[in-house]
Amino acid sequence: MQATCSHLHNLPGTGGSETAPASHCAHTVRMTGEGSCHHPGDIHIQISPVPGECGESPSPRNLRSGSQSNTQGCIHGRLRSHSHNEARQPDDATMEPGENGSSSISEFRCLFHWLQKSLPYILILCVKLVMQHITGISLGIGLLTTFMYANKSIVNQVFLRERCSKVQCACLLVFLAGSSVLLYYTFQSQSLYYSLIFLNPTLDFSSFWEVLWIVGITDFILKFLFMGFKCLILLVPSFVMSFKSKGYWYMLIEESCQYYRTFVPIPVWFRYLVSYGELGGSVTGWSLGILLGLLYLILKLLDFFGHLRTFRRALRIFLTRPSYGVTASKRQCSEADDLCSICQAEFQKPILLICQHIFCEECITLWFNREKTCPLCRTVISDHVNKWKDGATSSHLQIY
Ligand SMILES: [Zn+2]
Ligand SMILES: [Zn+2]
Ligand SMILES: [Zn+2]
Known part of the structure; x- marks a missing residue:
């Protein structure tokens, strides 16, 4: 069939990718115009992935930007159609486009249908398994x-x-x-x-x-x-x-x-x-x-x-037992208004972090059980989070 075709077919390897869309689109236009072209395989060109660009008159912009996808889409469509033709009757080939375009949807629908039909049996099995x-x-x-x-x-x-x-x-x-x-x-x-x-x-x-x-x-x-x-x-x-x-x-x-x-x-x-x-x-x-x-x-x-x-x-x-900072002096505490910004009360055992912020020891210890950074300025103080110091147990189930 390929040998007898007189049109400008763009077979893989024979045509440059730059000229491909032009030749292909010209072919499409001519084909739909003529009624006498009778190799049903070419009908598939119209369902190539980029039909809109194929139908347009080729502008220089299209040649550059869409050339690669056009070529691939059309070759794909044509190779498929020719291989189908060997096995199928021409009548069957015309049925192809609808099925091909929504194949994933119809497969999904088929699966859904199967599930719908077998749901009662699955439920019965589930109950049996649970009972067992x-x-x-x-x-x-x-x-x-x-x-x-x-x-x-x-x-x-x-x-x-x-x-x-x-x-x-x-x-x-x-x-x-x-x-x-x-x-x-x-x-x-x-x-x-x-x-x-x-x-x-x-x-x-x-x-x-x-x-x-x-x-x-x-x-x-x-x-x-x-x-x-x-x-x-x-x-x-x-x-x-x-x-x-x-x-x-x-x-x-x-x-x-x-x-x-x-x-x-x-x-x-x-x-x-x-x-x-x-x-x-x-x-x-x-x-x-x-x-x-x-x-x-x-x-x-x-x-x-x-x-x-x-x-x-x-x-x-x-x-x-690494410490997060040094004990703050009285003067440093009074400079910070003697108020811990976590508990909003007077400092208890004040700790001075490297970012010069002061907190109660207990407050900042609780904070570093969850965070790595200073709560005020986000300076990284600790290189890890002490995850399990709050007494929690991991819910991970070690089954392997
Ligand atoms: Zn042709
Ligand atoms: Zn505090
Ligand atoms: Zn800070």
Whole structure:
């Protein structure tokens, strides 16, 4: 068909891109004018991506700016049409433009239609799945709400400082310990607590959901454990441990918790990955399992070094307790009108930052738990945010 065509076809490689739009557009105009041109493939030119520019008379501006897109669009359209012609009847080819133009929409509509039709069946399946895993799901919801409640209470108590209620802290501690013990007592037969200390609990290692369940539960229990430590710190009277050093302890506990939780799921997942599965004891299944296990270990090792840096920084902060500034003198305080701009009261243990602004020690410590800069002039004072000094626990679920 290409060989017999007498028009100025712009085939790839034969025409320069500068002259392409002109020749193509001339062809289009002539074609629509004549009625005798009978190769249906060329009809496709009219649905090329830039039909508006094709129809225009070629001006010098169009030649320069639109030449590349025009050429590509038209070649594309024409190559498609010629290849279609080999397989299809000319009648079919005329049906093409509508379908082609809205193919993505019609695909979407098709998918939507399928979803609409199969929605009742999906719902039935969902209900069945929920019924099957009702224990696991309700347990997960229970653990999540327990975690959120305890986390919020601890942050509240830390925020209250001297006015925090010791009774509530003790209750929280008992609550966390009780729920952990109850959970492990309920699933005594599986000895889930083994996975807390890198041992493998007794479970079916070929079941993905069971492994996921174990890892999730262990993660929550570890969070509860470290939250319990935070409650203990809260219970320490303030004349033994100042509010400021308690903040450093919360930070250290939280960083250790996150660090430890990264490694706890390793034995369980490793056992799961190297287990034979459906391939049985064949060499392929065995070597694939080993390969996956090794890949997992390598990823975990990389994770280890990434976390090590964070942990060491936290440890350094904990040990050195860096100060944000120097103690301000009486004269400097009176120059600042003896008024802390955070608490709007007289300075308590005034601290002079490097930007010469003065704040109470407690006020500015609380501020730097969230920010890196001076609250007045935005000078960068600290190179990191002491995220976990407010007693919060990360809600990140370490499931891998
Ligand atoms: Zn032609
Ligand atoms: Zn203040
Ligand atoms: Zn400042």
